[in-house]
Amino acid sequence: MRALRPSVVTAVAAVAALTAVTGCAEKSDGKGDGAVQVVAKDDSCEVSSKKIPAGHVELAVQNKGSKVTEVYVLFPDDRIVTERENIGPGTKAKITAEIKAGTYEIACKPGMKGKGIRQTVEVTGGTAAARSPEMDKAVAGYRTYVQAQADETLPKVKVFTDAVAAGDVEAAKKAYAASRIGWERTEPVAESFGDIDPKVDVREDGLEDGQEWTGWHRLEKALWQDGKLGAEEKALAPTLYKDLQDWQKRVGRADISPTSMANGAKELLDEVATGKVTGEEERYSHTDLVDFKANVEGAERSYELLKPIAAKNDAALTASLDKQFAALDALLDRYRADRTSYDFTSYDKVGKADRKELSDAVNALAEPLSKLAAAVTK
Amino acid sequence: MSETGTEGGEPAGATAPSRRALLGWGGAGLALGAVAAGGAVAAVRSGGDTEPASDSGAAVPFHGAHQAGIATAVQDRLHFAAFDVTTKDRAELMALLREWTRAAERMTAGRAVGEGAYGGAAEAPPDDTGEALGLRPSRLTLTIGFGPSLFAEDRFGLEDRRPEALVDLPKFPGDNLDAARSGGDLCVQACADDPQVAVHAIRNLARIGMGRTAVRWSQLGFGKTSSTTPGTQTPRNMMGFKDGTRNIAGTDEAALTKHVWAGAADGTDWMAGGSYLVARRIRMHIETWDRAPLQEQEDIFGRDKGEGAPVGKAKERDEPFLKAMLPTAHVRLAHPDSNDGATILRRGYSFTDGTDGLGRLDAGLFFLAYQRDVRRGFIPVQRRLAASDALNEYIQHVGSAVFAVPPGVRDADDWWGRALFA
Numbered sequence: 001m002r003a004l005r006p007s008v009v010t011a012v013a014a015v016a017a018l019t020a021v022t023g024c025a026e027k028s029d030g031k032g033d034g035a036v037q038v039v040a041k042d043d044s045c046e047v048s049s050k051k052i053p054a055g056h057v058e059l060a061v062q063n064k065g066s067k068v069t070e071v072y073v074l075f076p077d078d079r080i081v082t083e084r085e086n087i088g089p090g091t092k093a094k095i096t097a098e099i100k101a102g103t104y105e106i107a108c109k110p111g112m113k114g115k116g117i118r119q120t121v122e123v124t125g126g127t128a129a130a131r132s133p134e135m136d137k138a139v140a141g142y143r144t145y146v147q148a149q150a151d152e153t154l155p156k157v158k159v160f161t162d163a164v165a166a167g168d169v170e171a172a173k174k175a176y177a178a179s180r181i182g183w184e185r186t187e188p189v190a191e192s193f194g195d196i197d198p199k200v201d202v203r204e205d206g207l208e209d210g211q212e213w214t215g216w217h218r219l220e221k222a223l224w225q226d227g228k229l230g231a232e233e234k235a236l237a238p239t240l241y242k243d244l245q246d247w248q249k250r251v252g253r254a255d256i257s258p259t260s261m262a263n264g265a266k267e268l269l270d271e272v273a274t275g276k277v278t279g280e281e282e283r284y285s286h287t288d289l290v291d292f293k294a295n296v297e298g299a300e301r302s303y304e305l306l307k308p309i310a311a312k313n314d315a316a317l318t319a320s321l322d323k324q325f326a327a328l329d330a331l332l333d334r335y336r337a338d339r340t341s342y343d344f345t346s347y348d349k350v351g352k353a354d355r356k357e358l359s360d361a362v363n364a365l366a367e368p369l370s371k372l373a374a375a376v377t378k
Numbered sequence: 379m380s381e382t383g384t385e386g387g388e389p390a391g392a393t394a395p396s397r398r399a400l401l402g403w404g405g406a407g408l409a410l411g412a413v414a415a416g417g418a419v420a421a422v423r424s425g426g427d428t429e430p431a432s433d434s435g436a437a438v439p440f441h442g443a444h445q446a447g448i449a450t451a452v453q454d455r456l457h458f459a460a461f462d463v464t465t466k467d468r469a470e471l472m473a474l475l476r477e478w479t480r481a482a483e484r485m486t487a488g489r490a491v492g493e494g495a496y497g498g499a500a501e502a503p504p505d506d507t508g509e510a511l512g513l514r515p516s517r518l519t520l521t522i523g524f525g526p527s528l529f530a531e532d533r534f535g536l537e538d539r540r541p542e543a544l545v546d547l548p549k550f551p552g553d554n555l556d557a558a559r560s561g562g563d564l565c566v567q568a569c570a571d572d573p574q575v576a577v578h579a580i581r582n583l584a585r586i587g588m589g590r591t592a593v594r595w596s597q598l599g600f601g602k603t604s605s606t607t608p609g610t611q612t613p614r615n616m617m618g619f620k621d622g623t624r625n626i627a628g629t630d631e632a633a634l635t636k637h638v639w640a641g642a643a644d645g646t647d648w649m650a651g652g653s654y655l656v657a658r659r660i661r662m663h664i665e666t667w668d669r670a671p672l673q674e675q676e677d678i679f680g681r682d683k684g685e686g687a688p689v690g691k692a693k694e695r696d697e698p699f700l701k702a703m704l705p706t707a708h709v710r711l712a713h714p715d716s717n718d719g720a721t722i723l724r725r726g727y728s729f730t731d732g733t734d735g736l737g738r739l740d741a742g743l744f745f746l747a748y749q750r751d752v753r754r755g756f757i758p759v760q761r762r763l764a765a766s767d768a769l770n771e772y773i774q775h776v777g778s779a780v781f782a783v784p785p786g787v788r789d790a791d792d793w794w795g796r797a798l799f800a
């Protein structure tokens with residue numbers, strides 16, 4: 001993964017959060033029917049109503065301050081429901097979103113900095129789209145899966161980080177790929193907590209200015225490229241473990257919806273297409289095919305849970321997805337001797353023609369997978 | 379163009395090489411051009427065919443007895459793609475060809491694919507990728523071809539339907555073919571006066587094909603190197619020479635029938651009204667060419683650089699006197715008179731794919747030629763050129779493919795290749 005994928009992170013959070021998400025904001029005269037009036041000044045953020053009916057919510061924002069401002073609707077844990085940036089002094093803007101019942105904060109950020117001036121609002125009522133029992137079942141199933149992945153992963157991470165901390169290069173190398181499987185299977189959910197991914201899974205080229213490089217890939221480079229573990233790397237091992245414990249603790253509370261599951265499945269294939277097929281993700285260890293397989297497994301899990309819903313709406317799509325998942329799985333099996341093991345061919349041994357074949361198979365699956373969200377929400 | 383024919387009287391025999399012929403493809407254009415000129419003959423010149431330039435934004439009709447993009451006045455830009463068919467299922471391949479045909483109908487008319495590029499379900503990616511929104515049809519043509527590998531045994535049950543004329547090209551001396559830029563089960567030639575329109579078309583067809591086809595290789599072309607409209611200015615190739623002076627005119631029905639369109643009597647019923655396409659990626663050694671003295675350059679091609687007139691003649695369209703040229707001159711070797719009348723319709727484009735890592739321009743000619751039978755068109759001409767062309771010192775063939783180009787789609791119920799699968 002990459003440290004910086006604001007669009008994905010935001011999108012996942014937003015999708016998860018909302019039933020529908022339109023998060024869009026447009027200019028308008030800002031007056032209207034049922035819109036919640038938000039008056040932003042340099043030192044205040046006035047909201048016309050603290051009780052808002054759930055469903056389609058419209059905020060009519062007026063910036064009466066002297067600074068450019070931005071307005072956010074936030075979950076209690078600061079994840080973004082929707083936002084609008086760059087609202088100039090004296091101008092108006094409209095923000096709309098589908099919002100479910102719950103407690104939220106509206107934040108105005110004069111000067112577009114800091115935590116902003118906040119108002120707590122209650123969104124109430126049952127206008128949130130009623131979900132079908134089968135959708136709830138799919139979501140519950142996926143929530144269980146996501147938690148189980150984290151629970152099963154932590155002991156494997158421990159083996160890895162203990163080896164690193166002990167300076168045992170060989171043992172650490174052996175434990176590296178396995179420690180990542182659960183994370184890779186559920187990456188879009190993990191990434192929706194914007195702060196964990198940059199700490200544990202960033203690659204060197206994804207670092208922001210001034211950002212310290214921590215996590216799996218820093219250790220990967222030390223193990224394979226440098227062939228040794230210095231004091232700094234050893235010290236990073238417990239940090240990685242602790243950051244992943246944080247993931248384990250929070251992952252069960254992630255906002256998950258059928259739409260976010262479907263989009264998450266597509267995003268896993270995007271990860272494969274942009275990072276694994278090219279060999280960029282695991283450029284030192286060449287364990288890309290392990291991540292590749294884990295991404296596909298995670299996508300397949302989402303799909304299987306959503307399939308009963310999607311099949312009713314678009315049987316041709318699910319037939320195509322069944323076929324393409326099977327084809328990709330079969331292709332990946334050619335790169336391991338034992339179908340129960342994650343001991344895949346080192347990616348530096350996979351030639352150009354074989355990489356193209358893998359890439360074609362990913363495209364063949366990802367293209368129909370991009371239509372799953374619509375088939376689920378139809 | 380006009381002149382398709384030979385003319386001038388030069389005895390055909392002239393083949394001896396001299397130096398000049400060159401251009402041919404490297405000039406390919408030229409040379410072949412010459413070729414074109416030769417054989418047939420007669421053409422009409424139509425003078426008037428200037429129409430093409432007239433409205434470069436208009437739509438070219440998609441339906442017809444022949445596919446558009448062959449006799450059609452050559453557009454300014456090209457995106458050519460070769461595909462591998464990845465499905466093993468004949469029915470899926472047929473379904474794909476139907477979907478492609480419908481998408482091609484829409485795009486050549488200047489419309490978006492499927493439900494369009496916006497306004498659909500918010501949760502789904504749009505059917506159309508959108509970059510051609512607001513652009514005119516730009517004379518987009520989409521022309522499909524079927525490669526020899528599509529007819530292989532144990533694939534789609536087409537082994538008995540392979541046309542005899544769809545031969546595998548022999549290896550020619552000097553070929554340095556890259557397998558990754560050669561061959562393909564299918565090809566689509568997208569030509570348009572706006573490069574974005576051509577790229578959009580290939581991109582959307584590739585997307586529709588995912589899971590059933592995969593792009594094997596593709597090539598962008600930016601400057602046409604030949605013209606099928608005699609009245610218009612002859613374009614120059616990357617070597618700075620006018621190319622394709624004597625191409626077959628798109629309006630010259632007699633020459634097209636004789637040299638380009640496969641006939642019902644040619645032995646393959648489903649190909650009647652179709653044609654055969656040879657595509658060659660010809661890299662030019664630009665830097666060494668640029669160091670060649672003007673006299674050598676002109677001798678190699680057999681034309682002068684300024685006007686484009688054949689050796690010893692005053693005007694570009696004067697009939698060449700082949701014997702005045704060096705025996706190795708490109709125009710001379712490629713001329714129909716040097717090749718038993720072999721005449722092909724050239725539709726190539728210049729390309730520049732950046733530099734090659736050694737600081738040299740990765741540039742050349744993406745040669746496209748349509749003909750009734752490859753065995754009596756490209757192969758004899760290229761044999762002669764490969765053996766003797768003085769231009770060979772400055773060019774290298776690095777990619778190659780051959781395709782059977784089926785007849786046109788008749789109407790909204792017909793589809794690309796229907797007769798092949800019938």
